[in-house]
Amino acid sequence: MATHHEHDINTTGEIPKPQTKAIWKTFFILVVLTAIEFLFAFTMEAGTLRNAIFIILTIFKAFYIVAEFMHLKHETKSLIWSIVLPLALVIWLMVALIAEGSYYYESITNYFK
Amino acid sequence: MSTSTTLEAPNTGTWDGGNEPLKASYGKLMMWFFLLSDAFTFGAFLITYGVARHAHMPFTGKAADFTFSTEWWPIPEKVFNAFPGLHGMDLPLAFVALMTMILILSSVTMVLAVEAGHRMDKNDVQKWLLWTIFFGATFLGCQAWEWTHFIMGTDEGMLLADGTTYHGANMTFNQYGPPLFANLFFFITGFHGFHVFIGWTLLVIAFISTVNGVYHKRGHYEMVEKIGLYWHFVDLVWVFVFTFFYLI
Numbered sequence: 001m002a003t004h005h006e007h008d009i010n011t012t013g014e015i016p017k018p019q020t021k022a023i024w025k026t027f028f029i030l031v032v033l034t035a036i037e038f039l040f041a042f043t044m045e046a047g048t049l050r051n052a053i054f055i056i057l058t059i060f061k062a063f064y065i066v067a068e069f070m071h072l073k074h075e076t077k078s079l080i081w082s083i084v085l086p087l088a089l090v091i092w093l094m095v096a097l098i099a100e101g102s103y104y105y106e107s108i109t110n111y112f113k
Numbered sequence: 114m115s116t117s118t119t120l121e122a123p124n125t126g127t128w129d130g131g132n133e134p135l136k137a138s139y140g141k142l143m144m145w146f147f148l149l150s151d152a153f154t155f156g157a158f159l160i161t162y163g164v165a166r167h168a169h170m171p172f173t174g175k176a177a178d179f180t181f182s183t184e185w186w187p188i189p190e191k192v193f194n195a196f197p198g199l200h201g202m203d204l205p206l207a208f209v210a211l212m213t214m215i216l217i218l219s220s221v222t223m224v225l226a227v228e229a230g231h232r233m234d235k236n237d238v239q240k241w242l243l244w245t246i247f248f249g250a251t252f253l254g255c256q257a258w259e260w261t262h263f264i265m266g267t268d269e270g271m272l273l274a275d276g277t278t279y280h281g282a283n284m285t286f287n288q289y290g291p292p293l294f295a296n297l298f299f300f301i302t303g304f305h306g307f308h309v310f311i312g313w314t315l316l317v318i319a320f321i322s323t324v325n326g327v328y329h330k331r332g333h334y335e336m337v338e339k340i341g342l343y344w345h346f347v348d349l350v351w352v353f354v355f356t357f358f359y360l361i
Contacts, residue, residue, distance in 0.1 A: 023225060034213055037356070069224050076135055078134060083145055086153075087156075093157070094163065
């Protein structure tokens, strides 16, 4: 919750009923996405396409965990962006270094044979 | 001469600290930015895995003909195919699927504890925290088994040039593939497991405090919420470890 509910600790009144529908819905989505990942793992040949499917499904799962479970979706826009934007640096590092790894492999297989 | 100080009313001006642009408490903000920095650390680990994998030869033949060799990077589902109590059976990724389910379930029980905290429902917070502690401990137990199996190795092992067979794994040599494969397995899943352990310890502390009524007296269950953020992050990291280490 972005804002705190004001609670009076002295109240001995009734405790509100739990609102858990959205939580179980998110859980259901995460389970289904994981099941789809396994389906692809066993029915599809390994390759770039399958890896791309895995990564897209992973990003969907990450979205549901961060947005719903960690409640980021319901925070202010400035907080959302201050968390999401710096992660672009990770993507840049990933692209740069994996290209570097491929180059290294190319080098040792082509130049030293 | 002593001057008496009186408690001042909280500042309300925009530049006096009366402004709360992110509409979140100090503790929660700090947890978010800590998790962001932790995401960089895990990101660096997984990227290192990617680099190491791209710098090694992939296995080019048919998956059915795959054998362990230091020449090429192993196919993960050929490495992680064991299940406790089912010795020698080929069950690719079955155990890791179970671990994933346990961690997702623990995330759900955690968010249910946070929800109960918003309603000031002490009994429900206790109940759901206890479930989260249970699933967390189960996950750690699973990881301990997986590590043991990985270190001890399989009956098959790796046939070396001198005709002997090597079983298991350590930091310098392993039966599954290049040394870096085992090193990265230890570092990535180990660092994640360490996070789970820290989160689990925090949960136990939060559970004791809840039982003692600390948060109820305080008037809010924000501590449960902050630990919850950390716990979900650990689940989030596992989602990525699962994809990049076990699936791809």
